[in-house]
Amino acid sequence: MSAENDVRTLTIDEQEVSARPGQTILEVARENGINIPTLCHLDGLSDVGACRLCLVEIKGSNKLLPACVATVQEGMEVSTDTERLRRHRRTILELLFAERNHVCSVCVSNGHCELQAMAQEQGLTHVRLPYRYAKFDVDASHDRFTADHNRCILCLRCVRACAEIEGAHVWDVMGRGIDCLVITDLHEQWGNSTCTRCGKCVQVCPTGALFEKSKIGTERPKDPQFLPYLNLMREAQ
Amino acid sequence: MTIEELEQIAQSVRQENAKYDYEVNVCMDLACASQGSGKLKEELEKSAADSGKRILVRRTGCMGPCSHGPLVRIDPEERLYEHVPPAKAQRIVDSLGGAPIAELQCDLNEHFESQVRVVLENAGYIDPEKMDDYIARDGYKALLTVLLEMTPGGVIHRITESGLRGRGGGGYPTGLKWGTVAKAAGGVKYVVCNGDEGDPGAFMDRSVMEGDPHRVLEGMAIAAYAVGASKGFIYVRAEYPIAVSRLTTALREARRRGLLGNNIANTPFSFDVEIRLGAGAFVCGEETALIASIEGKRGTPRTRPPYPASSGLWGKPTLINNVETFANIAPIVRNGGKWFHDMGSERSKGTKVFALTGKIANTGLVEVPMGIKLREIIEKIGGGVPEGHTFKAVQTGGPSGGCIPAEMLDVGVSYDALLKMGSIMGSGGMIVMDDSSCMVNVARFFVEFCMTESCGKCIPCRAGTAQMHTLLTRISNGTGTLEDLELLEDLCVTVKEASLCGLGQTAPNPVLSTLKYFRNEYIEHIVNKRCPAGVCGMEAAAEVLA
Amino acid sequence: MAAFTPPPLPSDDNRWKIVNGTMRKNGFARHALIETLHTVQQSFGYLDDDAIRFVARSLRVPLSQAYGVVTFYHYFNLKPPGRHTLTICAGTACYIKGADKLLADAEKKLGVKPGKTTGDGEVSLMMARCVGACSRAPVALCDNEVRGELTRAQMIEQLERWTVA
Numbered sequence: 001m002s003a004e005n006d007v008r009t010l011t012i013d014e015q016e017v018s019a020r021p022g023q024t025i026l027e028v029a030r031e032n033g034i035n036i037p038t039l040c041h042l043d044g045l046s047d048v049g050a051c052r053l054c055l056v057e058i059k060g061s062n063k064l065l066p067a068c069v070a071t072v073q074e075g076m077e078v079s080t081d082t083e084r085l086r087r088h089r090r091t092i093l094e095l096l097f098a099e100r101n102h103v104c105s106v107c108v109s110n111g112h113c114e115l116q117a118m119a120q121e122q123g124l125t126h127v128r129l130p131y132r133y134a135k136f137d138v139d140a141s142h143d144r145f146t147a148d149h150n151r152c153i154l155c156l157r158c159v160r161a162c163a164e165i166e167g168a169h170v171w172d173v174m175g176r177g178i179d180c181l182v183i184t185d186l187h188e189q190w191g192n193s194t195c196t197r198c199g200k201c202v203q204v205c206p207t208g209a210l211f212e213k214s215k216i217g218t219e220r221p222k223d224p225q226f227l228p229y230l231n232l233m234r235e236a237q
Numbered sequence: 238m239t240i241e242e243l244e245q246i247a248q249s250v251r252q253e254n255a256k257y258d259y260e261v262n263v264c265m266d267l268a269c270a271s272q273g274s275g276k277l278k279e280e281l282e283k284s285a286a287d288s289g290k291r292i293l294v295r296r297t298g299c300m301g302p303c304s305h306g307p308l309v310r311i312d313p314e315e316r317l318y319e320h321v322p323p324a325k326a327q328r329i330v331d332s333l334g335g336a337p338i339a340e341l342q343c344d345l346n347e348h349f350e351s352q353v354r355v356v357l358e359n360a361g362y363i364d365p366e367k368m369d370d371y372i373a374r375d376g377y378k379a380l381l382t383v384l385l386e387m388t389p390g391g392v393i394h395r396i397t398e399s400g401l402r403g404r405g406g407g408g409y410p411t412g413l414k415w416g417t418v419a420k421a422a423g424g425v426k427y428v429v430c431n432g433d434e435g436d437p438g439a440f441m442d443r444s445v446m447e448g449d450p451h452r453v454l455e456g457m458a459i460a461a462y463a464v465g466a467s468k469g470f471i472y473v474r475a476e477y478p479i480a481v482s483r484l485t486t487a488l489r490e491a492r493r494r495g496l497l498g499n500n501i502a503n504t505p506f507s508f509d510v511e512i513r514l515g516a517g518a519f520v521c522g523e524e525t526a527l528i529a530s531i532e533g534k535r536g537t538p539r540t541r542p543p544y545p546a547s548s549g550l551w552g553k554p555t556l557i558n559n560v561e562t563f564a565n566i567a568p569i570v571r572n573g574g575k576w577f578h579d580m581g582s583e584r585s586k587g588t589k590v591f592a593l594t595g596k597i598a599n600t601g602l603v604e605v606p607m608g609i610k611l612r613e614i615i616e617k618i619g620g621g622v623p624e625g626h627t628f629k630a631v632q633t634g635g636p637s638g639g640c641i642p643a644e645m646l647d648v649g650v651s652y653d654a655l656l657k658m659g660s661i662m663g664s665g666g667m668i669v670m671d672d673s674s675c676m677v678n679v680a681r682f683f684v685e686f687c688m689t690e691s692c693g694k695c696i697p698c699r700a701g702t703a704q705m706h707t708l709l710t711r712i713s714n715g716t717g718t719l720e721d722l723e724l725l726e727d728l729c730v731t732v733k734e735a736s737l738c739g740l741g742q743t744a745p746n747p748v749l750s751t752l753k754y755f756r757n758e759y760i761e762h763i764v765n766k767r768c769p770a771g772v773c774g775m776e777a778a779a780e781v782l783a
Numbered sequence: 784m785a786a787f788t789p790p791p792l793p794s795d796d797n798r799w800k801i802v803n804g805t806m807r808k809n810g811f812a813r814h815a816l817i818e819t820l821h822t823v824q825q826s827f828g829y830l831d832d833d834a835i836r837f838v839a840r841s842l843r844v845p846l847s848q849a850y851g852v853v854t855f856y857h858y859f860n861l862k863p864p865g866r867h868t869l870t871i872c873a874g875t876a877c878y879i880k881g882a883d884k885l886l887a888d889a890e891k892k893l894g895v896k897p898g899k900t901t902g903d904g905e906v907s908l909m910m911a912r913c914v915g916a917c918s919r920a921p922v923a924l925c926d927n928e929v930r931g932e933l934t935r936a937q938m939i940e941q942l943e944r945w946t947v948a
Contacts, residue, residue, distance in 0.1 A: 174851050
């Protein structure tokens with residue numbers, strides 16, 4: 001195949017961009033400085049297309065595509081910021097805020113929470129939907145970390161980091177639908193589980209659901225930047 | 238096994254049957270069995286043995302009009318008896334050769350007259366545990382013809398020519414799907430039969446698997462030959478233990494006869510099938526979730542593409558069709574694509590099996606040509622709504638479908654027409670509702686179903702269906718406001734457009750279709766705190782007013 | 784890599800051999816998880832932590848993943864069922880014909896919610912998505928016997944027979 005065939009040309013928000021075949025719309029957009037909101041995506045982890053915030057419009061199709069998994073096609077015309085998409089994004093965020101108990105003012109992640117930042121970015125000023133007020137457990141059994149399920153948005157980054165990067169697969173999700181819950185082992189206390197205490201899950205958690213006990217009250221945000229680095233090192237081996 | 242050997246088996250069954258003067262067929266499908274047809278068959282066998290007459294008593298699959306069960310059909314006279322208690326066995330045996338028993342006669346000419354039986358052609362005529370019965374009715378002839386006389390491309394051409402579309406609900410052209418899998422690169426491919434009939438109110442696939450299991454296996458084997466697969470799986474709901482046991486027997490028999498296994502009919506083609514049990518998750522009817530489930534995982538759907546046709550089970554190209562789709566294959570091969578194409582409407586070919594239930598006189602299984610008017614199904618075949626009540630709506634497509642009102646009954650049934658009316662074909666459940674059903678309550682029922690069956694992976698479906706349920710609960714208990722209604726409609730759009738898989742994308746359909754045709758009922762609940770059908774208690778509203 | 788040795792059977796209960804048989808038949812492949820869980824439930828009536836742990840270790844499935852699978856599928860029970868089980872069908876046809884009223888009566892009579900067993904361990908109240916006997920709605924399974932067009936009085940009578948005996 002010639003080199004020319006290995007380039008795809010498309011437009012994202014009317015900006016002409018080129019991409020390698022197999023790249024996702026999200027990758028290409030970010031390479032070109034175009035922001036597409038995401039929550040479940042994290043560089044270095046597999047993509048699941050679950051949060052639906054990165055949905056984009058493709059000209060000629062009524063179907064919305066998740067930019068994190070949809071790959072580029074020649075001649076594609078992508079829109080990432082239409083009124084229709086903005087509405088869906090606000091509704092999705094509203095659904096998250098109403099689903100569990102996200103009270104920013106008393107949250108350890110206040111000020112450096114991805115959900116909070118996303119709400120500000122998307123201009124979500126109030127939640128019209130009724131809050132569900134379901135009470136969730138706080139698991140403080142681990143000597144270093146705490147899991148507060150009230151703040152969990154089920155992005156499953158912790159599950160993927162533990163299985164894909166640490167290779168321990170201590171976390172997974174139980175139940176289904178609105179009753180889903182991330183668990184360690186057989187829904188046992190985190191402190192009594194097979195956890196390797198590496199802390200990767202905590203670093204990749206976008207909200208205050210998983211946090212380090214010693215960091216409460218400090219202004220240090222989480223840092224998931226180690227993931228691409230770890231993957232690079234692994235590939236180099 | 239050669240075609241001649243197959244013909245010999247068929248011949249010997251016919252000779253065996255010719256020894257009898259009468260065939261007494263007893264429906265042993267779930268509905269009749271739950272009304273004592275097992276005991277009835279025993280009694281018939283006893284009476285037959287004592288009578289000195291040459292009588293064959295045969296267990297069969299579903300004969301159709303379940304509400305008239307237990308059903309017995311006497312051949313060659315083709316007398317159909319209804320509501321037969323075990324105590325009448327002796328009378329039936331005594332009457333053979335004489336006049337029919339008047340009080341048992343089932344007069345359902347109108348019910349049967351508009352039906353065309355392709356998928357159900359053997360239902361009521363064969364013993365599902367006897368492979369030879371199936372062979373005697375042209376069973377496995379299509380498979381051998383395909384293996385000995387046709388190329389894989391030729392088979393796909395015939396299926397494409399027939400115009401058959403997926404019977405699981407989506408209506409994707411079957412020939413096109415087969416062609417894609419056939420063309421997919423890779424040596425290992427799979428054929429999967431989706432028998433996870435999850436729509437509450439639908440039991441067509443159960444009846445086919447229980448009543449004519451070899452038909453499904455034959456369809457799968459033909460598909461495997463066409464796409465180049467050598468391994469197949471049937472995914473069956475654990476709630477269908479009889480289907481599992483019938484399929485297990487059928488698999489064993491087919492292997493014994495060399496119609497499954499290595500080098501079938503001495504050709505290079507090998508194919509075998511394994512049964513996999515579902516475990517009570519509606520979402521596993523979605524093809525990527527079904528694949529995850531066969532792989533032993535949580536049945537959560539993944540984004541497509543890649544489609545299973547290129548990357549399915551264990552990453553290999555996989556053909557997934559529903560039970561009824563596979564059940565159509567052998568007759569299409571036998572009779573030709575054109576024969577099938579000549580039945581049905583312009584873009585929906587052939588016949589469709591529906592499970593007719595709810596507030597209707599003749600509940601049961603019916604098979605009709607596509608394009609038939611809903612009115613004909615409900616009023617003529619179904620016998621209409623029982624006296625004292627009036628028809629309000631018919632619900633098609635299960636929880637992903639919609640409610641169709643009386644004024645739309647003259648529309649012909651097809652994939653496209655149902656979609657246009659805000660419903661879907663779905664797998665074929667048809668639930669009739671009368672004036673005693675409240676449409677807000679019905680919508681809430683379906684949303685509750687989708688909420689409990691949501692896998693929880695994507696936010697719009699997981700949290701969206703739960704919020705829709707909260708809002709519908711408010712409306713149906715009298716505390717809803719017009720703002721709630723507006724919010725509900727808004728939410729429906731996001732859940733429909735932003736959900737990851739078909740479950741979420743269609744979950745708002747019951748709400749949207751009832752809002753479209755029965756909006757006044759919602760308004761009555763909200764503004765006048767009144768449930769027109771008298772179903773919703775309005776307890777909460779009463780408290781507020783007091 | 785060291786050869787994998789499956790864990791020993793949890794006890795000398797012969798039913799574990801049946802469970803092991805299902806896994807062996809599938810070459811101890813991970814994808815046999817659901818099949819094996821079905822065998823455990825068929826043999827023991829339910830799945831407890833020890834059973835899940837044994838199956839997960841034998842098939843080399845992470846514990847959390849195995850638990851995730853067990854709790855995803857509603858067919859699997861984590862608690863032992865009662866001596867008798869009343870399963871009310873929650874399908875659409877049954878609902879239209881009043882299954883919700885049957886359920887309300889059963890809840891009241893037994894004093895338990897669906898999915899639970901009475902305190903004396905006599906009766907479990909369950910719900911099924913659809914048993915496929917829609918033409919005889921409303922339907923319930925009384926210890927696996929299909930009862931069509933079930934009336935509230937018939938159901939109560941059945942429950943009383945169970946609780947008295």
